[in-house]
Amino acid sequence: xxxxxxxxxxxxxxxxxxxxxxxxxxxxxxxxxxxxxxxxxxxxxxxxxxxxxxxxxxxxxxxxxxxxxxxxxxxxxxxxxxxxxxxxxxxxxxxxxxxxxxxxxxxxxxxxxxxxxxxxxxxxxxxxxxxxxxxxxxxxxxxxxxxxxxxxxxxxxxxxxxxxxxxxxxxxxxxxxxxxxxxxxxxxxxxxxxxxxxxxxxxxxxxxxxxxxxxxxxxxxxxxxxxxxxxxxxxxxxxxxxxxxxxxxxxxxxxxxxxxxxxxxxxxxxxxxxxxxxxxxxxxxxxxxxxxxxxxxxxxxxxxxxxxxxxxxxxxxxxxxxxxxxxxxxxxxxxxxx
Numbered sequence: 001x002x003x004x005x006x007x008x009x010x011x012x013x014x015x016x017x018x019x020x021x022x023x024x025x026x027x028x029x030x031x032x033x034x035x036x037x038x039x040x041x042x043x044x045x046x047x048x049x050x051x052x053x054x055x056x057x058x059x060x061x062x063x064x065x066x067x068x069x070x071x072x073x074x075x076x077x078x079x080x081x082x083x084x085x086x087x088x089x090x091x092x093x094x095x096x097x098x099x100x101x102x103x104x105x106x107x108x109x110x111x112x113x114x115x116x117x118x119x120x121x122x123x124x125x126x127x128x129x130x131x132x133x134x135x136x137x138x139x140x141x142x143x144x145x146x147x148x149x150x151x152x153x154x155x156x157x158x159x160x161x162x163x164x165x166x167x168x169x170x171x172x173x174x175x176x177x178x179x180x181x182x183x184x185x186x187x188x189x190x191x192x193x194x195x196x197x198x199x200x201x202x203x204x205x206x207x208x209x210x211x212x213x214x215x216x217x218x219x220x221x222x223x224x225x226x227x228x229x230x231x232x233x234x235x236x237x238x239x240x241x242x243x244x245x246x247x248x249x250x251x252x253x254x255x256x257x258x259x260x261x262x263x264x265x266x267x268x269x270x271x272x273x274x275x276x277x278x279x280x281x282x283x284x285x286x287x288x289x290x291x292x293x294x295x296x297x298x299x300x301x302x303x304x305x306x307x308x309x310x311x312x313x314x315x316x317x318x319x320x321x322x323x324x325x326x327x328x329x330x331x332x333x334x335x336x337x338x
Contacts, residue, residue: 003062006036014069020077023070030066037063107315107338108209108327112191115211115309118235122228124187124213129174131193135164137173141294142252157195167195171212172252175287175306178214179295184302185217191311202323209311216287216297216304222255225284225305229259233281236314237264244278253285253306279317282309 010030017023031037040059044052105113116126129137138144139151149155159165174190182188191211198204215224226243233241242262250256260278269275284307289299312324319338321327326334 003040003058006030006040007062007065010066011069014066014073017073018077018080020074023074023077027070031063031070037066104336104338106327106335107319108311110338111311111315111318112209112211115232115235115311116189116191118232119187119189119213122187122231124189127174127178127188127190128192129168129171129177129190131168131195132159133166133168133173135166137176138166138168138170141176141291142172143288143290143294144251148251155197157197168192169196170194170308171210172306172308174212175214175252175291176295179216179292179297184297184304185215187213187215189213200325202325205312205324205328207328208324211309211311213307213309214287214304215306216292216302218302220286220303220305222257222286222305225257225286225307228305229282229284229307232309233261236318239264248283248285250283250285252288252291253283254288256283256285258282259284259307282307284308 010026013026014023017026029035037059040062041056044055044059047055120126139148144151156169157167159167171190171192171194174188174192178186178188178190189211190213192209193207194210195207196204198206200206213228215228222245226245230240230243233243241264244260245257246260248256248258258280259282261281263270263273263277263279266273266277269277273279284305287304287306292299292302292304312327315321315327316324
């Protein structure tokens with residue numbers, strides 16, 4: 001069979017084939033290693049030298065033409081299968097596509113950004129720090145001694161056998177890094193993720209979010225601290241709230257306080273405030289002189305206040321969420337409510 005007849009026969013067979021497996025068999029018979037085109041090429045060395053070039057070109061042209069027919073038919077069969085599947089599913093390609101679901105910010109991200117905007121308007125700088133932290137910044141520089149309970153392996157995730165690296169247990173290490181790199185006076189906040197080796201329940205999780213605040217200047221007093229906290233609460237709850245300070249012990253502040261706010265949800269007691277009309281909000285206090293020294297700041301000249309706000313707890317208070325685990329479960333049915 002000459003090349004022209006071979007091509008015509010190939011066109012007929014390929015054009016009437018409706019199955020990909022059968023098409024592969026035709027391809028093998030026509031252009032496979034032992035196919036018709038291969039046999040034509042094998043005959044070329046037996047020809048007169050003057051004819052070999054022309055016959056070789058004819059054979060190669062035949063092969064390319066057959067491959068083109070195979071490719072075209074394969075695409076037609078695949079497209080036909082797709083159309084059949086679409087018809088079976090009731091798919092109408094003329095209809096506009098469905099609207100893509102729009103994402104939204106996580107409730108913790110929403111609150112974090114609101115607070116960042118609030119503090120920036122008050123002259124604060126927003127800082128970040130490493131989540132895998134040196135023991136020095138997480139403990140030593142914050143006046144947390146070697147025998148302090150917070151260093152126990154039951155409370156802290158240690159990242160190396162020597163205990164030099166930890167998953168930070170608070171955002172307070174950013175305080176020291178800020179003091180090392182800045183000349184006072186300055187104001188900074190440091191929102192971020194922290195880790196504690198705690199048993200997970202409705203009120204506790206091994207991963208949660210905090211925001212640390214630090215102000216360093218001259219003659220900083222408790223009055224400055226209370227004023228800043230009242231402004232913070234006004235930004236969170238949209239109105240002024242009565243606050244009170246209770247004594248609290250934290251190694252990095254002296255004196256240390258627990259700041260409570262009058263419950264914004266009830267006048268005489270509810271489940272949120274545990275029937276006390278007060279909500280325990282955040283630890284705070286005046287920066288301990290030892291912490292200032294570790295940051296390279298002279299406590300005889302400068303003073304400051306610091307506070308730590310639990311962002312996860314704040315989101316729970318704002319939205320009435322009763323289980324902290326909902327915030328990190330990644331359940332879109334829950335998160336899309338916000």
